[in-house]
Amino acid sequence: MRIPLAGVLVLVLVLVLVLLAACQGNGPLMTPGEDCLACHSRGGGAHPYSIAGTVYNRADAVTTEGVGGIEILVTDATGHVITLVSNQAGNFYTNEDVIFPAFVEIHRDATVRHMAPNIENGSCATCHQQLPLNGAEGRVFIAPSGS
Numbered sequence: 444m445r446i447p448l449a450g451v452l453v454l455v456l457v458l459v460l461v462l463l464a465a466c467q468g469n470g471p472l473m474t475p476g477e478d479c480l481a482c483h484s485r486g487g488g489a490h491p492y493s494i495a496g497t498v499y500n501r502a503d504a505v506t507t508e509g510v511g512g513i514e515i516l517v518t519d520a521t522g523h524v525i526t527l528v529s530n531q532a533g534n535f536y537t538n539e540d541v542i543f544p545a546f547v548e549i550h551r552d553a554t555v556r557h558m559a560p561n562i563e564n565g566s567c568a569t570c571h572q573q574l575p576l577n578g579a580e581g582r583v584f585i586a587p588s589g590s
């Protein structure tokens with residue numbers, strides 16, 4: 444069977460477009476710094492998460508400066524511990540059940556930062572935005588050790 448060259452080219456073009464769309468669309472690296480649960484909650488249009496957010500090097504970072512490989516430990520009101528690791532966009536998320544209030548701690552090498560008030564709401568960016576909001580200093584952040 445012979446496939447015409449034009450047909451092959453069209454097929455390649457379609458594949459490239461599909462891959463590009465997949466990279467920029469909805470998924471693990473989407474909209475860092477945004478209030479994830481605005482959409483990822485019942486009735487929000489995307490499947491629900493209990494905890495989601497983005498972690499940065501500093502409180503006033505811009506959205507795209509998220510840091511990967513940071514551990515986020517959430518201990519819920521029943522003592523259940525969930526450990527999340529941020530991805531290359533700095534995003535972390537889970538749909539595991541969380542009973543609030545929950546204690547939050549983040550780890551980077553030997554550095555640990557914990558949030559003084561326990562959280563009642565799993566969408567970190569409802570308070571942690573570039574500009575201080577609801578008493579938070581800025582982004583969820585943890586500086587690299589030695590800085």
Ligand code: HEC
Binds near residue numbers: 475477478488
């Ligand atoms: C404006 C709405 C909106 C916001 C804000 C949003 N998302 Fe999404 N997200 C979607 C939609 C729609 C989908 C595709 C449907 C789905 O998978 O639930 C999606 C899909 C995803 C997926 C893929 C789920 C899967 O199993 O395929 C992940 C992971 C994800 N989002 C993480 C996040 C994170 C983390 C944040 C915050 C930093 C976030 N999203 C913010 C709307 C949003």
Ligand code: HEC
Binds near residue numbers: 562564565566570
């Ligand atoms: C209801 C508002 C609110 C929500 C939601 C919230 N925080 Fe906080 N967070 C605060 C306040 C207030 C402080 C104390 C002031 C400060 O240090 O920024 C704080 C401080 C922190 C700190 C210590 C300072 C820092 O930024 O490193 C960490 C870590 C932290 N929060 C992580 C989180 C994580 C992770 C989430 C989501 C799972 C979250 N917070 C959700 C309000 C909130």
